[in-house]
Structure formats: C-alpha cells, structure tokens
Amino acid sequence: MNQANPNPVIPRDRHAVSRANISKNALKVLYRLKDAGYRACLVGGGVRDLQLGREPKDFDVVSDASPEQVRELFKNSRIIGRRFRLAHVTFRGEIIEVATFRGDQSDVDASEEGRILRDNTFGTLEQDVWRRDFTVNALYYDISDFSLIDYTGGLDDLEHGRLRMVGDPEVRYREDPVRMLRAIRFAAKLGFRIEEGTEAPIFRLGFLLGDIPPARLFDEVLKLFQSGHGENSFELLRRYDLLAWLFPDLDELLAIERDEGDVHRFVSLTLENTDARVLEGKGVNPGFLYAALLWGNVARETERLREQGMPEAPAIQQAGRMVTDAQVQSTAIPRRFSQVMKDIWALQPRFRKHSGKRALSLLEHPRFRAAYDFLCLRARAGEAGVADDCTFWTDLQELPPEEQHKTLMPRKKRRKKKAN
Ligand code: ATP
Ligand code: MG
Numbered sequence: 001m002n003q004a005n006p007n008p009v010i011p012r013d014r015h016a017v018s019r020a021n022i023s024k025n026a027l028k029v030l031y032r033l034k035d036a037g038y039r040a041c042l043v044g045g046g047v048r049d050l051q052l053g054r055e056p057k058d059f060d061v062v063s064d065a066s067p068e069q070v071r072e073l074f075k076n077s078r079i080i081g082r083r084f085r086l087a088h089v090t091f092r093g094e095i096i097e098v099a100t101f102r103g104d105q106s107d108v109d110a111s112e113e114g115r116i117l118r119d120n121t122f123g124t125l126e127q128d129v130w131r132r133d134f135t136v137n138a139l140y141y142d143i144s145d146f147s148l149i150d151y152t153g154g155l156d157d158l159e160h161g162r163l164r165m166v167g168d169p170e171v172r173y174r175e176d177p178v179r180m181l182r183a184i185r186f187a188a189k190l191g192f193r194i195e196e197g198t199e200a201p202i203f204r205l206g207f208l209l210g211d212i213p214p215a216r217l218f219d220e221v222l223k224l225f226q227s228g229h230g231e232n233s234f235e236l237l238r239r240y241d242l243l244a245w246l247f248p249d250l251d252e253l254l255a256i257e258r259d260e261g262d263v264h265r266f267v268s269l270t271l272e273n274t275d276a277r278v279l280e281g282k283g284v285n286p287g288f289l290y291a292a293l294l295w296g297n298v299a300r301e302t303e304r305l306r307e308q309g310m311p312e313a314p315a316i317q318q319a320g321r322m323v324t325d326a327q328v329q330s331t332a333i334p335r336r337f338s339q340v341m342k343d344i345w346a347l348q349p350r351f352r353k354h355s356g357k358r359a360l361s362l363l364e365h366p367r368f369r370a371a372y373d374f375l376c377l378r379a380r381a382g383e384a385g386v387a388d389d390c391t392f393w394t395d396l397q398e399l400p401p402e403e404q405h406k407t408l409m410p411r412k413k414r415r416k417k418k419a420n
Pocket of ligand 2: 044045046058059060
C-alpha cells in the first residue's frame with residue numbers, strides 16, 4: 001500500500017508537462033473553471049502521457065465544480081453517467097471529460113462483494129487521489145500554478161516503467177473488476193511491468209468480470225484491441241488468465257490446440273494487422289475484429305454441422321448464430337457490428353467460385369472488401385485451401401473494371417464474339 005507523499009507538489013520547472021502540448025480545448029476548459037473560482041487540473045492519461053513524452057489520446061479534467069456547475073459554465077456540455085456522473089464538454093472533433101473530485105470511500109454505494117455501484121460523493125483533490133486506479137494515473141497538473149501534484153509516487157513509477165495500484169490492489173479490483181483489464185491495457189500500451197502486488201491478485205480474481213455488464217466489457221475489449229497494442233494486450237490477457245472471462249469459447253479452443261495451430265496464428269496475425277492499421281491512423285471495424293476472434297469457433301461448428309449433412313451455406317450461418325449467441329453472454333456485440341461479422345463469415349465460401357453471376361455479385365457486395373481482407377488473412381495464417389482464392393481475387397482487383405467483368409463472366413464474352 002502506498003502512503004501519501006509528504007512533498008506532493010512538483011513546481012513547473014521540474015516536470016515535463018507543458019501547455020504547448022495540451023489541446024486548446026482542454027486549456028479553455030481548465031481556464032474557464034479557474035476563472036470562475038474553481039480548482040481545475042488535468043489528470044489521468046493526459047498528464048501521464050505528456051510526462052512520458054507521448055501524445056495523449058484524450059484530455060481528462062477534474063475540478064471541485066459539480067457536474068451541474070460545469071453544465072452551467074459551458075453551453076456545449078452535458079451530464080453523463082449514473083454510476084459515475086460527470087460532464088462532457090463537446091467541441092468540434094473533441095470531447096473534454098470533466099469529473100468532480102470524488103470524496104471518501106466510506107460514502108460510496110457498494111455491493112456485498114465490494115463492487116462500487118455508485119460513486120457520486122464529491123470531495124477534495126486530496127481525497128480524489130485515493131480513488132484513482134494506478135499511481136501513474138493519479139498525477140494532477142494544476143492550471144493555477146502549472147505544478148504537478150503527486151501524492152502516490154506516480155512520478156517515480158512512471159520513471160521506472162511500473163504500473164502500481166493505488167491502495168490495496170485486491171480491494172480495488174473487487175470495487176471495480178474492470179481495473180484488471182485496465183492494468184493489462186496500460187501495461188501493453190506503455191510497455192510497463194505490472195508491479196508484483198498489483199499483478200498477483202489478477203490471477204485469481206478473473207471470475208469477478210462475470211458480474212460486469214456485457215456492454216461495459218464490450219467497450220473495454222475494444223479499448224484493449226484498438227489501442228495499437230492489441231497483440232500485446234491479447235497475450236497479456238492470456239498470461240493473466242483473463243481471456244476466459246471475455247472470450248470463453250476462443251480460450252477453450254486455444255487450450256485444445258496448445259497455441260500451435262491455425263486459430264492462434266490467425267488471431268495474432270489479425271491483431272498485428274490491426275495494430276499496424278491503428279498506427280497508420282486507419283480505422284478498424286469492431287465487427288471485423290470480432291469476426292476474427294470468433295472465426296476458429298465458427299469454423300469448428302460449421303464443420304460439425306456439415307458432418308451431420310448440412311450444406312455449407314446454411315451451416316456457416318447457423319454456426320455463426322450459435323457462436324454469437326454464446327459470445328454475447330460475456331461481452332455484448334451491438335447489432336451494427338454483429339451484422340458485419342455475420343456477413344464476413346457468410347461470404348467466405350463464396351470466394352471459391354471464380355466465375356458466374358454469384359462471383360460477380362460477390363465483387364459488388366457492400367461487404368466485399370472486408371470479407372476479402374478476412375480471406376487473405378486466413379490464407380496468410382496458413383489455413384488450408386484458401387491461398388489460391390486469395391490470389392485469384394487479389395489479381396482480379398488489379399484489372400480494370402471491364403476486364404474484371406470478362407474474367408468473371410467468360411461465357412458472355414464468347415457469345416459477343418459470335419455475334420460479331
Ligand atoms: P487513456 O489514455 O486510455 O485515455 P486514461 O488513464 O486517461 O487512459 P481514462 O479511462 O480516460 O484513462 O480515465 C481517466 C482517469 O480516470 C484515469 O487515468 C484514472 O485516474 C481514472 N479512472 C478511470 N477509470 C477508472 C477506474 N475504473 N477506477 C479508478 N480510476 C479510474
Ligand atoms: Mg483519458
């Protein structure tokens with residue numbers, strides 16, 4: 001457990017956080033709060049990443065103004081959350097989250113197991129510090145004098161590449177089990193080591209994730225895999241025995257093939273590919289990601305149904321439905337993404353046909369590109385029997401449109417010749 005640092009204030013010339021690297025909108029929010037007489041600080045990832053010399057993903061502000069007071073100060077704001085109420089100040093292309101200092105632990109609503117159900121008791125900065133998750137996330141940049149405030153030793157942990165929980169790790173995981181996933185996300189993203197006392201309870205507390213609403217877990221899964229460090233996050237989830245609580249069927253399949261088979265290779269390759277896309281600033285469709293994570297199970301289930309005599313197309317669709325229905329027990333999948341996922345799976349067998357109307361309509365299918373990328377990832381992962389299809393459709397796309405048409409509809413071409 002950490003004790004309060006007796007000299008928590010680091011003056012402006014002795015840390016690396018500078019206004020030059022803080023977004024204009026975040027500064028606007030900080031100054032307007034300060035000018036209205038409130039205490040206002042930048043906190044969380046913004047401070048952490050700037051001190052590390054990295055570019056923050058977003059800027060979080062904390063203040064002694066209540067969400068309602070923030071709402072009054074900013075026309076462009078609204079109050080969100082129930083369990084944890086705060087204000088979002090919206091600018092073009094950027095949202096600044098403004099939280100209110102949380103008060104003492106003892107005033108919080110908790111479940112029998114210690115899980116925090118509601119945390120809307122407000123307090124001071126000195127109290128708020130102990131409600132943060134990791135020491136490196138508990139650094140405050142004070143806009144009134146540009147100092148950094150470090151009560152928990154976060155700066156030292158930051159310098160040593162160490163992720164350490166504020167307070168008693170087990171108690172803090174029980175309060176909010178998602179902190180286990182956050183530990184993994186930050187360790188993967190920052191390349192930090194999870195300090196011993198902070199990592200030990202994770203191995204035995206994974207089951208607590210079973211109580212988290214599937215929608216919140218879905219959001220966390222996306223953060224883990226769309227961070228640009230998805231492959232690393234995936235391996236850490238496995239190392240800490242947490243994958244089973246997010247993707248139970250996939251976890252089981254990986255155990256069966258002992259990491260040496262197609263499934264592990266395919267998932268790794270997909271995440272590697274996703275990481276590269278994120279680093280290039282390209283988007284990643286969550287439907288594509290989920291389609292890949294669950295493909296091993298879908299393929300297996302399809303095979304089972306085919307052995308029972310079901311034709312391929314309905315088999316793959318039914319397998320997809322079964323695997324999806326099982327998965328949403330763990331993490332939700334919003335419909336707009338599950339539809340993408342099902343389309344990608346359903347289109348896979350159609351790449352085997354290299355001519356005819358069905359092949360032409362595949363090329364024109366709105367989900368062609370995603371399904372084709374998926375097919376070629378399967379080929380790269382060494383899945384049997386798909387390499388030729390990947391090559392065929394790759395070559396085809398390099399032809400001009402009228403040539404593509406001729407390749408797919410060769411009979412039409414012959415008929416035309418005769419008519420001439
Ligand atoms: P990112 O770079 O992903 O934005 P972050 O550290 O800013 O990382 P956020 O989810 O934006 O993470 O949260 C902002 C801050 O709020 C965190 O740094 C942490 O201090 C606090 N926080 C967020 N979620 C929790 C939680 N579940 N328990 C305790 N503190 C939390
Ligand atoms: Mg943040």
